[in-house]
Amino acid sequence: MKLANIAIITDSNSGITQAQAKELGIHVLPMPFMINDVTYFEDIDLSQEQFYDRLAAGDSVVTSQPSPETVMNLWSNLLKDFDEVVHIPMSSGLSGSCQSALMLAREYDGKVHVVNNQRISVTQRQSALDAKKLAEEGKSGQEIKDFLEADKYNSSIYIMLDTLYYLKKGGRITPAAAALGTLLKLKPVLQIQGEKLDAFAKARTTTQGKSLMTTAIKNDMNNRLGGADRDNIWLQIAYTHNVEMALTFKEELLQTFPNFDVHVAPLSLSVACHIGPGALAVACCKKNK
Numbered sequence: 282m283k284l285a286n287i288a289i290i291t292d293s294n295s296g297i298t299q300a301q302a303k304e305l306g307i308h309v310l311p312m313p314f315m316i317n318d319v320t321y322f323e324d325i326d327l328s329q330e331q332f333y334d335r336l337a338a339g340d341s342v343v344t345s346q347p348s349p350e351t352v353m354n355l356w357s358n359l360l361k362d363f364d365e366v367v368h369i370p371m372s373s374g375l376s377g378s379c380q381s382a383l384m385l386a387r388e389y390d391g392k393v394h395v396v397n398n399q400r401i402s403v404t405q406r407q408s409a410l411d412a413k414k415l416a417e418e419g420k421s422g423q424e425i426k427d428f429l430e431a432d433k434y435n436s437s438i439y440i441m442l443d444t445l446y447y448l449k450k451g452g453r454i455t456p457a458a459a460a461l462g463t464l465l466k467l468k469p470v471l472q473i474q475g476e477k478l479d480a481f482a483k484a485r486t487t488t489q490g491k492s493l494m495t496t497a498i499k500n501d502m503n504n505r506l507g508g509a510d511r512d513n514i515w516l517q518i519a520y521t522h523n524v525e526m527a528l529t530f531k532e533e534l535l536q537t538f539p540n541f542d543v544h545v546a547p548l549s550l551s552v553a554c555h556i557g558p559g560a561l562a563v564a565c566c567k568k569n570k
Contacts, residue, residue, distance in 0.1 A: 286362075286363045286364045286365075287363060287364065287365045287366070287367055287416040287421075287422055287425070288308060288359040288360075288362075288363040288365070288366045288367070289306075289307045289308065289367050289369070289409055289412045289413045289416060290307070290308040290309070290310060290355065290356075290359070290366060290367065290368045290369065291307060291308075291309060291310070291368075291369040291370070291405060291406070291408070291409040292309065292310040292311070292312055292347070292369075292370055292371060292378070293309055293310065293311045293312045293323040293324055293549060293550075293551075294312060294370075294371035294401055294402065294405060294549040294551050294552070295309065295369075295371075295402065295403075295405040295406040295408075295409055295549065296402055296403060296405075296406050296519065296546040296547060296548070296549050297309050297406055297409065298324050299311070299324050299325070305409075305410070305413065306413060307409050307410075307413055308355070308359065309324075310347055310351070310352065310355060310370075311323050311324055311325045311347075312344070312345070312346075312347065312378075312549070312550070312551050313344075313345040313346070313347060313348075314327060314332075314342060314343065314344060314345060314550065314551075314554070315341075315342075315343040315344075315345055316335050316340050316341065316342050316343075317340050317341050318341075320345070323549070323550050323551070327550070329522070329547055329550070332550050332553070333522045333553075333558055336553075336554075336557070336558070337558075342554055343554075344551045344554050344555075346377060346378040346381060347378065349381065349385055352381070352382060352385055353385055353388070356368070356385075356386075356389065356393050360389070360392060360393075364392070365392050365393070365394065365421070365422035366389075366392065366393045366394065366422065367394045367396060367412050367416070367422050367425050367426060368382055368386070368393060368394065368395045368396065369396045369398070369400070369405065369408050369409050369412060369429070370382050370395065370396075370397075371400070371401050371405060371549075371551065372398075372399040372400055372401050372405075372473075379395065379397050382395045383395045383397065391423075392422070393422075394422040394423055394425065394426040395426075396408070396412070396425075396426050396429045396430060397430060397433075398429045398430050398432065398433035399433045399434075400433065400436065401438070401473060401549070401552065402438065402519050402546075402548050402549055402552060402562070402564070403438075403517035403518075403519050403544060403546055403562075403564050404436040404438060404517070404564050404566050406546070407436070407515055407517075407566045408429050408432075411428075411429065411432075411569055412425050412429060414569075415428060428569075432567070432569065434474065434505075435505075435506055435566060435567035436474075436564065436565065436566040436567070437472070437473070437474050437497075437498060437501040437505075437506075437564065437565055438472065438473040438474075438519075438562055438563070438564040439470055439471070439472050439481060439493075439494040439497050439498060439562060439563050439564075440470065440471045440472075440473070440519075440548075440556065440560055440561070440562040441468050441469070441470045441471075441484065441487070441490040441491070441493075441494060441560065441561050441562070442468065442469050442470075442471070442556050442557070442559075442560050443468070443557065443558065443559025443560055443561075444557050444558075444559065445467075445469065446557060447554070447555055447556055447557035448555065448556065466485070467483045467484070467485065468483070468484040468485070468486065468487060468489070468490040469482075469483055469484075470482045470483070470484060470490055470493055470494060470497075471556075472497070474501075481493075481497065482497075487526075487561075490561075491530055491533060491561070494561075494562075494563045495533075495534060495537055495563065498516075498563050498564075498565055499537065499538075501565065502514055502565060506565065506567045507567060509538065511538070511540050511541045511542065512568070513567065513568055514541070514565050514566070514567060514568060515542075515544070515565060515566040515567075515568055516534065516538055516541045516542070516543050516544070516563075516564075516565050517543065517544045517545070517546070517563070517564040517565065517566070518530055518531055518534070518543060518544070518545045518546075518561070518562065518563055518564075519545075519546055519547065519548045519561075519562040519564060520545075520547060520548060520560065520561050520562065521547065521548050521552075521553045521556065521557065521558050521559060521560040521561075522547075522553070522558035522559065523558065523559050523561070524545075524547070526559075526561055527545050527561060528545065530561060530563070531543050531545055534563065548560065548562060
């Protein structure tokens with residue numbers, strides 16, 4: 282029986298660059314942004330540095346969804362060479378792009394499988410890598426979708442913010458709460474487990490925040506994910522516009538999790554747009570044996 286030839290797609294929220302996508306054999310749909318009413322595409326004509334320069338300049342930066350035409354053109358072109366497509370968008374709890382893709386996929390007679398597994402950034406990247414491996418092992422598009430959706434809660438992300446300004450600007454907290462947090466120099470720690478981005482803790486200092494996140498991720502590994510063991514867990518760090526802080530945090534994490542392979546990558550711009558520069562995140566995913 283001939284194995285299906287399956288294309289794996291994710292979007293740039295995964296943090297996978299266009300260059301990395303070619304090396305990995307994965308297709309990455311660039312997410313659009315509106316900056317002062319002009320459309321740009323992440324990692325196509327909008328780099329990380331350009332994005333933060335525009336953000337610092339006070340320009341109006343708004344996230345958007347890929348157009349239906351863009352998504353369907355990508356699928357249709359890939360289906361000329363592949364039997365099926367597995368499409369892994371960012372979490373449906375954080376964007377409408379997943380729901381849009383699910384609706385569009387109905388036009389493809391079961392050849393396009395949209396995965397709604399509540400992942401973002403480095404955990405979304407891991408889903409794409411897992412999908413690629415499953416395809417190479419001969420799984421069908423439907424089997425890959427079912428596997429990834431069953432696996433959706435086997436991950437955690439904790440994010441410490443450096444500023445509340447962008448949450449206030451986006452209307453996600455009140456100006457009064459932002460002012461109080463800034464006055465007290467609080468470092469809010471947020472969490473993503475499943476659909477939503479929720480408040481987790483408030484730290485007084487960066488050191489305390491990193492300690493809170495390290496303890497939380499270790500508890501998740503032991504209590505939810507089968508143990509804090511490098512053979513069981515992928516460990517990841519993500520950051521916005523401060524790679525030096527991320528690399529320092531990596532060395533600190535390795536004191537708690539010795540011998541782990543720690544993947545470090547910038548947070549996707551779609552997330553950075555809402556939380557601003559200087560954020561630091563730790564994430565983990567259960568390895569699929």
